[in-house]
Amino acid sequence: MDANTTEADIQIEPRVAVVGLGGAGCNVVSTFYKALAPVDTIAINTDRKALDETAADKKIYICKAVTQGKGTNGDAGLGRKCAQVHETEIEKELIGYDIVFLITGLGGGTGTGATSEVAKICNRHDIMTFTIGINPFSFETSKIPVAREGLRHIRAVCPNTFTIENDKILQIMPNATMSEALNAVNKTIMPFVDETVAKIVSGIKSEIEMVQSKYTKRNSSGKMPEIRVRNGIRITT
Numbered sequence: 599m600d601a602n603t604t605e606a607d608i609q610i611e612p613r614v615a616v617v618g619l620g621g622a623g624c625n626v627v628s629t630f631y632k633a634l635a636p637v638d639t640i641a642i643n644t645d646r647k648a649l650d651e652t653a654a655d656k657k658i659y660i661c662k663a664v665t666q667g668k669g670t671n672g673d674a675g676l677g678r679k680c681a682q683v684h685e686t687e688i689e690k691e692l693i694g695y696d697i698v699f700l701i702t703g704l705g706g707g708t709g710t711g712a713t714s715e716v717a718k719i720c721n722r723h724d725i726m727t728f729t730i731g732i733n734p735f736s737f738e739t740s741k742i743p744v745a746r747e748g749l750r751h752i753r754a755v756c757p758n759t760f761t762i763e764n765d766k767i768l769q770i771m772p773n774a775t776m777s778e779a780l781n782a783v784n785k786t787i788m789p790f791v792d793e794t795v796a797k798i799v800s801g802i803k804s805e806i807e808m809v810q811s812k813y814t815k816r817n818s819s820g821k822m823p824e825i826r827v828r829n830g831i832r833i834t835t
């Protein structure tokens with residue numbers, strides 16, 4: 599990059615993946631599939647049938663040996679274990695991404711347990727990671743403590759964790775069927791991802807422009823110093 603490089607020459611192209619974990623996460627990922635280019639979609643589930651029905655660029659089936667393909671039946675400890683057993687496979691798929699969004703329905707076993715394990719893998723590779731956890735309906739009373747405990751584990755390894763409430767949709771759409779309510783919640787996640795990525799890109803652009811303008815004020819010729827950007831976002835000129 600030389601001193602004459604202008605804003606228009608810079609393209610920031612973070613490699614972004616949306617990773618759905620468990621039933622809810624995979625349903626959300628299906629809404630993203632081929633809808634938000636160039637975002638890649640990865641689905642992770644212990645439930646073979648649900649995974650087969652998911653639309654995603656990549657599917658990672660965890661873990662036949664532990665759950666026989668039938669899900670964890672609400673056991674977050676099992677969900678965590680399944681992700682650990684498939685750690686190498688998950689890691690291989692995640693390497694190379696700059697930004698990852700983990701999407702999980704809290705209160706079940708697979709998503710609630712596996713998400714913190716996947717977040718740890720992202721952390722090891724300096725991937726900028728966000729988790730969007732969907733809190734269960736308040737009538738799912740047995741899931742609430744599981745959701746709360748799972749969220750605690752997830753927040754400990756992924757500080758950028760946000761929650762959305764299934765309950766809110768019932769307030770807005772009191773006559774909705776269950777599947778309409780779930781779909782409505784699922785659709786709110788895409789604009790969040792889109793806007794977050796746009797903000798990150800524009801933040802990095804401003805950072806680069808600042809460095810450029812400081813540099814060009816001081817030097818009329820010569821090479822620009824190398825610009826180091828956190829989290830390994832790829833910059834092409």
Ligand SMILES: Nc1nc2c(ncn2[C@@H]2O[C@H](COP(=O)(O)OP(=O)(O)OP(=O)(O)O)[C@@H](O)[C@H]2O)c(=O)[nH]1
Nearest residue numbers: 620621622625669670672703706707708709734783
């Ligand atoms: N918004 C939304 N919430 C969902 C959806 N499916 C399930 N949920 C919520 O997510 C919670 C967890 O459910 P699942 O995602 O099915 O659980 P899981 O991670 O597959 O875990 P196990 O099946 O127990 O192994 C449920 O209690 C629901 O509140 C969905 O498609 N959309």
Ligand SMILES: [Mg+2]
Nearest residue numbers: 620621645669
């Ligand atoms: Mg499931």
